[in-house]
Amino acid sequence: MQELKNQVLCGDCVEVLRAVPEPFADLVFADPPFNIGYKYDKYHDDRASEHYLAWTREWIGQCVRLLQPHGSIYIAIGDEYAAHIKLILEDEHRLTLRNWIIWHYTFGQQTKNKFARSHTHVLYFVKDAKNFVFHDEAVRVISDRQKKYCDKRANPAGKMPDDVWNEYPRICGTFSERTGFPCQMPESLLARIIRVSSNEGDWVLDPFCGSGTTAVVAHKLRRTYTTIDVSETYAQAARVRTREAEGLPVEGNGSPRWPEHADAELRWLYSENKIAVGHLCANRALLSLFTKKLNGRLQKKQPYTIRDVSERLKSLGSKLSPLDKVSPVRMEASSFEH
Ligand SMILES: C[S@@+](CC[C@H](N)C(=O)[O-])C[C@H]1O[C@@H](n2cnc3c(N)ncnc32)[C@H](O)[C@@H]1O
Structure with missing residues (x-):
């Protein structure tokens, strides 16, 4: 088992996982090909439906077998097979669905004769409905009561995010985390999942590595990872990306006071809370709330002051997400649009 730790492996995930004798994963995140004809270098994403489903049963079977009894599994999937996957996990493996999350992203593909698709399903299951990790405090966001009304009755810890996630845009050309891989997930989305459903030191398995986002984020958040891709080219690029994440750099200008990972956290928190x-x-x-949340996430011995954060936000300016260009009132309204 030790040889799997912090590895980006190349191979067919079903075969690789079949050779592993016992459960090790505290958390599984899987973002398989959706069988929609996407272009990968090695995998052909246009199988007959029965074939795709038979294969889906195989990899899900291996992931469930290797998930520890207290473990959680998240599967990202398109419209075509979301319902099948829900039933496979519930009826065939007796897992419990905790949330059917919709990741809503902007810049979906344009269409002429129907509405443009701009979402992916993320199905969140646990093995044991009474025994699982869920760190709500790690992912709470500033509530409307706090944001708009400064209401003293608001829970000072903030509110849990909704199950429609619209704060994570798809990775586009201008993002410095972009690797060139065609369907790279945003690090910030993975960070929410890893933070809430695992502890530091826990083991995260992703059977479909792609650009390596899960491994990179797990590494930055001090978790152990194992990920697999059938393409040696993708696996090798992910190894390099993960190695470069050493010391936790993300985008942004590092400085002794604001190392890159602190900048990255500041940006993630900023985009999650949608306040200009x-x-x-x-x-x-x-x-003050924002600063508390940031310090909570960073767990620094010398926490940032309100002034530090305010100055850093202002100096990051255009490097922050485009929220800045929206007036507070319009922006708050937009968070109710979905
Ligand atoms: C949707 S992408 C994953 C993207 C990834 N979440 C990211 O953020 O970059 C799916 C990946 O699964 C890989 N793949 C397809 N079949 C596989 C298999 N049997 N075993 C392992 N990887 C496979 C493809 O090469 C592709 O890189």
């Missing part, structure tokens, strides 16, 4: 910089920096109560 001007509004956030002008409202002390909000800024």
Whole structure:
């Protein structure tokens, strides 16, 4: 088992996993090919439906077998097979569905004769409905009561995010985390899943490595990872990407006071909370909440002060997500649109 630790392996995940004798994974995240004719270098994403489903049963079977009794599994999937996967996990493996998450992203593909698709399903299951890891405090966001009304009755810890996630845009050309891989998941989305459903030191398995996002984020968040891709080219690129994540760099300008991982956290938190910089920096109560959340995530011995955070937000300016360009009122309204 030791040889699997912190590895990006090349091979067919079913074969690789079949050779592993016993459960090790605390968390599984799987983002398989969706069988929609996507272009990968090695895998052909246009199988007959029965063939695709038979294969889906195989890899799910291996992942469930290797998931520890307290473990959680998240599967990202398109419309075509979301319902099948739900039934396979519930009826054939007796797992419990905790959330059917919709990842809604902007910049979906344009269509002429039907509505443009702009979402992916993320099905979240646990093996044991009474025994699983769920760190709500690690993913709470500032609530509307706190954000808009400064309401003293609001839970000071913030609110749990909804099950429609619209704060993570698809990776596009201008993102510095972009690797060139065609369907790379955003690191921030993986960070939410890994934070909430695992502890530091836990073991995360991703059977479909692609660009290596899961491995990179697991590594940055001090988890152990194992990931597999059938393409040696993708696996090799992911190894390099994961190695470069050593010391936790993401995008941004590192500085002794603001190392890159702190900048990355600041940006993730900023985009999750959807409060324009001007509004956030002008409202002390909000800024104080934001600073607390940031310090909580970073677990620094010397926490940032409100002033540190305000100055950093202002200096990052255009490097923050495009929320800044939206006035606070319109932006708050937009968070209810879905
Ligand atoms: C949707 S992509 C994963 C993207 C990844 N989540 C990311 O953020 O980059 C699916 C990947 O599964 C790989 N793949 C397909 N069949 C496989 C198999 N049998 N075993 C392992 N990997 C496989 C493909 O080569 C592709 O890289």
